[in-house]
Amino acid sequence: MVLADINESMLKMGREKLRNIGVIGNVEYVQANAEALPFPDNTFDCITISFGLRNVTDKDKALRSMYRVLKPGGRLLVLEFSKPIIEPLSKAYDAYSFHVLPRIGSLVANDADSYRYLAESIRMHPDQDTLKAMMQGCRIRKCRLLQSDGRGCGVASWL
Structure with a gap:
């Protein structure tokens, strides 16, 4: 198994998560x-x-x-x-993603910007x-x- 990510921090996090569940061998970690x-x-x-x-x-x-x-x-x-394919959900999803989620991110993780980015990256995908x-x-x-x-x-x- 190969775990690849462009971000070294994400590779470290992945390695740690695998170790925590007992997966230690047969994994190659590649920054790519x-x-x-x-x-x-x-x-x-x-x-x-x-x-x-x-x-x-x-x-x-x-x-x-x-x-x-x-x-x-x-x-x-x-x-x-x-993006949600059901129109009524789409409007509620946008309201939640762009207004509620960043507030939750600010309160829980002291990081509203990452949650704003998440919503925007989903919209642009x-x-x-x-x-x-x-x-x-x-x-x-x-x-x-x-x-x-x-x-x-x-x-x-x-x-």
Whole structure:
């Protein structure tokens, strides 16, 4: 298993979390940019990215890089926040994300800015159909979107 992140602090946090649940061996930690993964072609059976694709500057480049290192028939799983697809929830979600969440972040973590960034990064991330088209443009086929329940979080599965 390889745990990769561009941010050294996130790698340390991931290492610590794995140690806390008893996962110590057979894990390689690599500081890497998703847009230029430092692995040979056809290396991985499965690649997952959770709540990270929306933070990547050039999503197309990152998707091409992931596809390159994925073995033929391998699977790419993307878990990401997305905009709610149910209109009444969308307005409530925006109000919560841009007004309530930063206040909670300020009270709980003394960090409203990170929670404002979270809301803005979700808003700027491509919607499900656009992301699917981006994936297909990177030669990734058999796209399947699994929207959790319309509230704004889902899994995208591609082969």
